[in-house]
Amino acid sequence: MRKQTAVFEKEESKVKKFLASLLVMVLSLAVLTGCGDDPDSFGHGSEESEDGDITITMLFSGVATEDDFQTMILPKLIKEKFPNITLEVTELPDDQYYTALKTKLASGECPDIIMVQPKYAGTNSVISLAQAGYLLDLSDLACLDLAGDAAKQSFTYDGKVYGISQGAAMLGAFYNKDMFEANSLEVPTTWDEFLNCCETLQQAGIQPIVMGDKDAYVMQFGLYQIAANEIYPNNPTYDDELRTGETHFTDEGTWDKVLEMYYELYEKGYINTSSLGLGASQAMQMFVDSEAAMTFDGSFNLQGINAAGAVDFERGYFPIPAENGDTYAAMAPGGGPAVYSGTKHPEEAKAILDYWFDGESPVYEAYSKDGNAIVTYGVGSDKNDPIFDTFLDMYRDGKAWYWCNQAWPAGTETEMEALFGSMIGGQGTTIDDITSGMQRKLEELLEQ
Amino acid sequence: MKNKNKKSGMLVMPNRMYIFAVPALLLFSVFWIYPVLQLFYYSFTNFNGINYNYDFVGFKNFARIISEGSLLNSILNTLLYTLIIVVVSNVIGLALAFMLNMGLKGTRFYRTAVYIPALFSAIVVGFIWSYVYMPSSGMVASIVDLFGGEGKWLNLLGNYQTALVSIAAVDIWKNIGTTMIIYLAGLQTVNESYVEAGMIDGCTDWQLIKYIKLPLISTTITINVVLNVIAGLKAFDFSFIMTNGGPGRATNTLMFSIFQMAFNDQMMGKASAFSVVSFAVIVLITIIMLIHMNRKEVEF
Numbered sequence: 174m175r176k177q178t179a180v181f182e183k184e185e186s187k188v189k190k191f192l193a194s195l196l197v198m199v200l201s202l203a204v205l206t207g208c209g210d211d212p213d214s215f216g217h218g219s220e221e222s223e224d225g226d227i228t229i230t231m232l233f234s235g236v237a238t239e240d241d242f243q244t245m246i247l248p249k250l251i252k253e254k255f256p257n258i259t260l261e262v263t264e265l266p267d268d269q270y271y272t273a274l275k276t277k278l279a280s281g282e283c284p285d286i287i288m289v290q291p292k293y294a295g296t297n298s299v300i301s302l303a304q305a306g307y308l309l310d311l312s313d314l315a316c317l318d319l320a321g322d323a324a325k326q327s328f329t330y331d332g333k334v335y336g337i338s339q340g341a342a343m344l345g346a347f348y349n350k351d352m353f354e355a356n357s358l359e360v361p362t363t364w365d366e367f368l369n370c371c372e373t374l375q376q377a378g379i380q381p382i383v384m385g386d387k388d389a390y391v392m393q394f395g396l397y398q399i400a401a402n403e404i405y406p407n408n409p410t411y412d413d414e415l416r417t418g419e420t421h422f423t424d425e426g427t428w429d430k431v432l433e434m435y436y437e438l439y440e441k442g443y444i445n446t447s448s449l450g451l452g453a454s455q456a457m458q459m460f461v462d463s464e465a466a467m468t469f470d471g472s473f474n475l476q477g478i479n480a481a482g483a484v485d486f487e488r489g490y491f492p493i494p495a496e497n498g499d500t501y502a503a504m505a506p507g508g509g510p511a512v513y514s515g516t517k518h519p520e521e522a523k524a525i526l527d528y529w530f531d532g533e534s535p536v537y538e539a540y541s542k543d544g545n546a547i548v549t550y551g552v553g554s555d556k557n558d559p560i561f562d563t564f565l566d567m568y569r570d571g572k573a574w575y576w577c578n579q580a581w582p583a584g585t586e587t588e589m590e591a592l593f594g595s596m597i598g599g600q601g602t603t604i605d606d607i608t609s610g611m612q613r614k615l616e617e618l619l620e621q
Numbered sequence: 622m623k624n625k626n627k628k629s630g631m632l633v634m635p636n637r638m639y640i641f642a643v644p645a646l647l648l649f650s651v652f653w654i655y656p657v658l659q660l661f662y663y664s665f666t667n668f669n670g671i672n673y674n675y676d677f678v679g680f681k682n683f684a685r686i687i688s689e690g691s692l693l694n695s696i697l698n699t700l701l702y703t704l705i706i707v708v709v710s711n712v713i714g715l716a717l718a719f720m721l722n723m724g725l726k727g728t729r730f731y732r733t734a735v736y737i738p739a740l741f742s743a744i745v746v747g748f749i750w751s752y753v754y755m756p757s758s759g760m761v762a763s764i765v766d767l768f769g770g771e772g773k774w775l776n777l778l779g780n781y782q783t784a785l786v787s788i789a790a791v792d793i794w795k796n797i798g799t800t801m802i803i804y805l806a807g808l809q810t811v812n813e814s815y816v817e818a819g820m821i822d823g824c825t826d827w828q829l830i831k832y833i834k835l836p837l838i839s840t841t842i843t844i845n846v847v848l849n850v851i852a853g854l855k856a857f858d859f860s861f862i863m864t865n866g867g868p869g870r871a872t873n874t875l876m877f878s879i880f881q882m883a884f885n886d887q888m889m890g891k892a893s894a895f896s897v898v899s900f901a902v903i904v905l906i907t908i909i910m911l912i913h914m915n916r917k918e919v920e921f
Contacts, residue, residue: 271884275671296671296887305672387751387778389867447756449868450779455755584886595869598781602869617685621667621888 227518229525230284231262231510232277234270234297242543250536251525258521271296278307285516286525289336290508291327292579299511303330309512309519311335316530319550323568324506327575337530338506340546343472343492343564344394344576345502350487352379352466360491363498364434371443374466382438383465385456386448386597389590393578394469395438395493396589399431401503401574402495412580415615422611432593432604434496439597449598458482469493472547472561490560492567502564504573507546582618585611664893670883675890682894692898694870695878698785702874703853705789706796710849711842713793714800719830721801722808732805736798743795747862750791754778754863778864784871788859796852800845807841808834843914850910854903875899 237244241264248260263284265273270288274297277283289299289308302308311317312334317325324338353359353370356377361367371381385391404411404427411427414420422428438444445451445465454477460468461482470478478488492502510529512522529536532551540546541553547561548554549568557565567573578586592610596602664682668675686692717735721728738746753760754777762772777787811834819833835842857876860866866873866881873881879899883892 278671279673296884301669301671305674387864387867389865445756447773447776447779450754450756450776452751452755455751582887584888587881587885591867591869594867595781598779598868598871600781600869613689618886618888621669621890 226257226259227521228259228261229286229516229518229522231260231286232270232274232284233262233264233288233510234267234508235264236266237264242540246539246543247529247536250534250539251528254528254534254536255521255524258525260525278302278305281515283307283513283515285513285518285522286510287513288508289328289511290579291336291338291506292575293582294508294576294579295583297508298579298583299328299336300330302511303333303335307514308335309514309516309522311337311512311523311526314523314527314530316527316532319530319532320506321549323504323571323573323575324549327506327579328509328511336511337509337526339509339540340507340548341504341568342507342547343502343504343561343568343573344398344469345472345490345492345564346382346398346467346469347460347478348467348489348491349460349463349465350489352463352486353489360489361494362500363494364496367494368437368441368443371438371441375441375443380445380459380465381443382467382469383445383451383456383459384448384469385451385453386594387451387455388453389587389594391453391456391469392435392590392593393576393586394471395435396431396593397576397578398469398493398503399434400428400577401501402493402499403430403434404428405574406495406499406501412577415581416619422608422615423605428608428611429604432607436593436596436604449594472564475558475560488560491563500567500572502567502573503576504564504568505576505579581615582621584618585615588614660893660896662893663890664897666890666893668889668893669887670889671887678890682891683898686891686895686898691870691873691878692895695873695875696902698870698872699854699856699874702785702789702792702856703850705786706792706853706856707846707849709789710793710797710800711845714797714845715804715842717797717801718804718808721805732802735801738795739798741795743858744862746791746795747859750794751778751863754787779868781868781871784864784868788863788872791859791863792852792856796849800849803845803848804838804841807838811837843911846914847907847910850906854906875902 231243233243235241235243240246244262244264248262251258251260274283274287287297289297289302291299293300299308310333314334314337316337317334320338324341325334327338328334328336348360352374356373356379358370358373361370374381384395407426408414408420411420415422420427439446439448445456448456451459456468457470457474457477459465461478461480463482463484463486468478472490492500494500510526512519512526516522528534529540531537538552541548541551541556547557547565549565564573589607589611592602592607596604596607665677665679666675667678667682721732721735725731756762756776756779757773761777762775764772765775766772777783815833815837816829819829824832855876856874857880860872860874860877861880864872866877875895876899879892879895882888882895886892
C-alpha cells in the first residue's frame with residue numbers, strides 16, 4: 174500500500190513537473206509572440222508560394238464600410254487582372270494606422286503598400302518617410318502624369334515621386350442658398366463683397382458664419398483659403414523658402430495679412446462670438462438647422478453638411494474670394510498609396526498601383542464610384558457632386574493651392590490655432606504674437 | 622522519510638516556484654521598465670518617432686520647455702485642476718457619505734444613483750457634457766434662460782476663465798461616486814460605541830463628526846485625497862475630449878501637453894523630456910503629501 178502511494182506520489186510529482194514546465198513554456202511563448210507578429214492581423218511583407226503565386230500586403234487608413242472599396246472590391250479586382258497576385262488589405266482607423274505603421278516600419282516588417290500623406294502632412298507624410306528611406310521611387314509610373322502636376326508635386330521629394338494622390342479635397346464656404354436669395358445676395362467674388370454679404374445677413378438678424386473653434390483645427394478651413402488667395406499667388410515658393418530661411422511668417426503682407434482678414438470676421442461678429450465653446454459637429458449642426466448662413470468646411474464633410482436638419486434648404490459651396498478678386502481654391506491632393514522600399518515584389522506592387530490609377534480600369538472605375546475622394550481625371554470625373562464644379566474648374570485651370578500645413582512641419586498649425594484662439598478669446602494676443610510664435614515653432618520643428 | 626522532508630521543504634520554501642514569476646517579470650520589464658528607461662534616454666535626443674537617425678542634444682529639450690513657458694502653464698493648470706477636484710470631490714463625497722450613512726429611506730437607490738456616472742467611459746461623459754455646456758442652446762444655457770438670465774452669453778468651455786473649472790466639474794461629477802463609496806465604507810467601520818459614548822457626554826452632532834467620526838476615518842480621507850491627487854495630476858481625458866486643450870492653452874494639462882508634443886508635433890525627444898519633468902513633479906508632490914497625511918492619521 175505504502176509502495177503504491179509512493180509510486181502514486183512519484184507519478185503525481187512528474188505530472189506536476191510536466192504541467193509546470195508546460196505552463197512556463199506556454200507563457201514564454203505568449204510573451205515571445207506578443208513581441209513578434211501575428212501574420213493574420215496585419216500584412217507583414219509579402220510571401221511567395223511554390224507555384225509562383227505571391228501575396229502583396231497593404232495597410233491603409235480608413236474605416237471599413239459595407240462593400241468597402243479597399244478591403245473588399247480592390248483585392249477582388251486585382252485578382253481578376255493578376256491571377257497570381259493576392260492582395261491582402263488591412264484597414265485601420267487613422268490613429269491606429271499611424272501607430273501600426275510606425276511599429277511596422279521600426280521593426281522592418283512593413284507591408285508592401287502603405288498610405289502616405291502629401292508633402293509634410295502628418296506622421297505618415299511622404300517626405301518624412303522618403304527621407305528616412307522607407308519608400309520606393311515611383312517616378313516611372315505612367316499613371317502619375319494623368320493626375321497632373323499639382324498631385325505629382327505634392328508627392329515629390331528630392332526630384333523623385335514617392336506616392337500617388339487619391340483624388341483631391343477642397344476647403345470652401347458652404348452657404349444656405351435660400352437665405353442668400355431671401356436677402357437678394359449673390360456669391361461674392363471679392364473680399365469686400367464677402368464682407369458686405371456678411372453685413373447684410375447680420376443686419377437681417379441672421380448669424381452670417383458659424384464655426385466650431387472648440388475643435389481648433391477648423392480655424393485652418395478659413396485661414397488656408399485666405400492664404401491661398403493672398404500669399405502663394407505673390408510667392409509660389411513661400412513655404413519652401415520658410416524652410417531655407419528666405420521667408421518668415423513674420424514677413425509683412427503675408428501671414429499678418431491673412432490673420433488680420435480672418436480676425437475681421439470675428440471682430441465684427443460675422444463669425445459667432447461663442448465659437449470657442451462650440452464643437453465642430455455642433456457648428457455643422459447649426460448650419461444644417463439654418464441657424465447660420467455659412468460655415469467654412471472641407472469637401473470631406475459634405476455628407477454631414479447635406480444631412481437633413483430642422484429646415485430644408487439648398488446648399489451651395491464657394492471659395493472665400495480674394496481681396497483683388499483673383500480667387501484661388503484651397504485644394505489639396507489627397508493622401509494615397511506608396512510602396513515600401515523593403516518590399517520583395519517591387520514590380521508587382523508598382524503594377525498594381527499603375528493599374529489602379531490608370532483612369533479607365535475596372536479598379537479605377539470602382540474607386541471613383543466609391544465616392545470617398547473627388548476624382549479629377551478618367552472615368553467618373555464627370556460624376557462628382559455638382560456642388561464642387563467651381564472648384565474643379567479652378568483646379569484644372571491651375572487656380573488652386575495646396576493646404577498650407579502640408580508644407581509645414583507638423584505642429585506649426587497647432588501653434589497657430591492656439592495663438593489665434595487666445596486672440597479671439599480676448600487674451601490680448603496680437604497678430605505679431607501669432608506670426609512670431611509660428612516662426613519660433615517652425616524653427617524649432619525644423620531643427621529636429 | 623528523506624523524501625517527505627524534501628517534499629515538505631518544497632512546500633515551506635518553494636524555491637523553484639520563483640520560475641513562475643519569470644513570465645510576469647519578463648512582461649513587466651519588456652513593456653514597462655524598459656520603455657520607462659528608454660524615455661529617459663530619448664529625453665536627450667531629438668527623436669521624432671519615425672526616423673532613427675536622431676542626434677543627441679544634451680539638455681536642450683529641457684531648456685526649451687522651461688524657456689517657452691509651456692511647462693509652467695501646464696503645471697499651473699494641472700495644479701489648479703488637482704486642487705479643485707481634491708477639495709470639491711472630497712467635501713461633496715464626504716457630505717454624501719454622511720447623508721447616506723444616516724439610514725434614510727431609499728439609501729440603496731441614492732447610493733446607486735451617485736455611483737452610476739463612474740461606470741461610463743470618459744469619452745461618453747465628455748461628449749454628453751459638451752452638449753450640456755454648448756453655448757446658447759445647451760442645457761446649462763437653457764436653464765439660465767429659464768430663470769430669466771442671458772444664457773446665450775454663457776460660453777463656459779470657450780472662455781479662458783471658466784474652461785478649466787468647467788472640465789474639472791465634469792471630472793468631479795463623474796468620479797464623485799467612487800469617492801463617496803470609499804467614505805461610506807470608512808464610516809461603516811466606525812464603532813458605534815464611540816459615538817454613543819460621545820452622545821452620553823452630550824456632544825452635538827457637529828462635535829460627533831468633528832471629534833469622533835472624522836478622526837476615525839482619517840485613513841479613508843488619506844486614501845481619497847491621494848487617489849484624487851493622482852487623478853488630478855494625470856488629468857487628460859476631459860481636456861482631450863471636451864476642449865482639446867483650448868481655448869488657446871487654457872486647459873493644457875501636463876499629460877495633454879505631452880500627448881500633443883509627442884503625437885501632434887512629433888517631437889518625441891521633447892515630449893520625453895517633458896515626461897521626465899512631469900514625473901519628478903508628480904513624485905515630489907505625492908511624497909510631500911503622503912508624509913504630511915500620514916502624520917495626521919489617528920489609530921485606535
